Amino acid sequence: MASKPKLESVPAGRKRGARAVAEALLAARRIVMTTHVNSDGDGVGSEVGLVHLLKALGKDARIANPTPVPARYAFLVDPLKKHDRTEHAVAALRDADLFVVLDISDLSRLGHLAETIHGRDVVTACVDHHLHLSPGTLPRGPRLVDPAASATSELIYDLAAVAGWPLTAAAARALYVGLLTDTGGFRFSNTSPRTLRVAASLLECGLDPEHIYEQVYATAPIGRLRLTAEVLETLVVEPEVGLSWITVPAGSLARHRVSADDLDGLVELARSVQGTRMALLFRTLSSGKIKVSFRSVGDVDVAAFAQPFGGGGHAKASGASISGSLDEVQHEVLAAARRLLSNGRVS
Numbered sequence: 001m002a003s004k005p006k007l008e009s010v011p012a013g014r015k016r017g018a019r020a021v022a023e024a025l026l027a028a029r030r031i032v033m034t035t036h037v038n039s040d041g042d043g044v045g046s047e048v049g050l051v052h053l054l055k056a057l058g059k060d061a062r063i064a065n066p067t068p069v070p071a072r073y074a075f076l077v078d079p080l081k082k083h084d085r086t087e088h089a090v091a092a093l094r095d096a097d098l099f100v101v102l103d104i105s106d107l108s109r110l111g112h113l114a115e116t117i118h119g120r121d122v123v124t125a126c127v128d129h130h131l132h133l134s135p136g137t138l139p140r141g142p143r144l145v146d147p148a149a150s151a152t153s154e155l156i157y158d159l160a161a162v163a164g165w166p167l168t169a170a171a172a173r174a175l176y177v178g179l180l181t182d183t184g185g186f187r188f189s190n191t192s193p194r195t196l197r198v199a200a201s202l203l204e205c206g207l208d209p210e211h212i213y214e215q216v217y218a219t220a221p222i223g224r225l226r227l228t229a230e231v232l233e234t235l236v237v238e239p240e241v242g243l244s245w246i247t248v249p250a251g252s253l254a255r256h257r258v259s260a261d262d263l264d265g266l267v268e269l270a271r272s273v274q275g276t277r278m279a280l281l282f283r284t285l286s287s288g289k290i291k292v293s294f295r296s297v298g299d300v301d302v303a304a305f306a307q308p309f310g311g312g313g314h315a316k317a318s319g320a321s322i323s324g325s326l327d328e329v330q331h332e333v334l335a336a337a338r339r340l341l342s343n344g345r346v347s
């Protein structure tokens with residue numbers, strides 16, 4: 001393993017939050033961390049990274065997620081079998097004296113765990129980089145929140161830097177996965193010079209970037225490709241306004257034996273159509289609601305666009321879960337998108 005690397009300096013605005021979160025972590029005896037339903041590389045990367053940091057300090061830290069970790073991130077979680085309590089998440093939360101909510105600031109996206117987190121009088125720390133148009137609904141606790149961070153994993157790195165905690169190779173690998181996936185492989189607009197400096201500093205811990213790439217992107221089940229083909233068949237392009245959209249056919253995930261994680265990156269393919277300013281992906285959730293993912297090009301702000309639909313996210317990547325039939329939701333959302341793209345107004 002490489003010698004202990006010097007960590008990047010932390011933006012001034014994050015130091016106070018980082019200190020507050022570090023203090024809460026050091027004071028706690030049983031820490032349980034969680035992330036949003038259908039966790040992604042950043043949600044998993046930030047919680048696995050934090051578990052490794054806390055383990056090195058001798059702290060009792062567990063993971064309890066509302067939904068299982070996607071197969072492509074199993075390589076991060078498998079070595080932590082003892083620490084992953086997702087199958088008994090509610091029991092793990094009942095035992096904890098500190099909750100850490102990662103990559104989301106809202107109770108509503110914690111699925112069946114929301115009730116337990118809301119119901120217990122336990123300090124709830126939050127580390128997140130989503131834009132909050134309204135105050136989060138989490139219980140009280142320290143916050144390390146900055147929408148300028150490329151990923152929640154970058155904020156966990158900052159937490160380690162401010163607290164002076166040693167970055168182990170296992171922690172660095174998990175945080176690197178968070179940066180890699182939330183920036184679309186260091187391609188999206190949230191890839192800042194600092195993102196790459198932090199990524200470089202993580203690589204200094206002795207990581208193998210090609211191996212990580214293979215695990216995350218280059219070991220797809222055949223069903224993911226078959227699903228991709230089927231979803232791309234639904235592509236509709238409206239060049240006059242710069243709108244492209246795709247729909248996940250009913251039952252296709254089960255038919256191809258894949259999960260929602262296998263849809264990752266599909267909406268970016270719709271966005272890649274020349275002249276597209278906004279791309280959308282529609283799918284029916286098991287709850288019956290319709291999940292819409294929004295991506296934009298240029299100055300179209302899809303975080304603001306998602307807000308009237310009860311959603312949120314980032315300016316160029318956001319989402320919302322909307323009640324109604326697929327037809328109704330598509331009709332409503334596409335009409336709003338056409339209005340926005342043709343006259344700059346959401347409604």
Ligand SMILES: [Mn+2]
Pocket residue numbers: 042043103129151152182
């Ligand atoms: Mn994220």
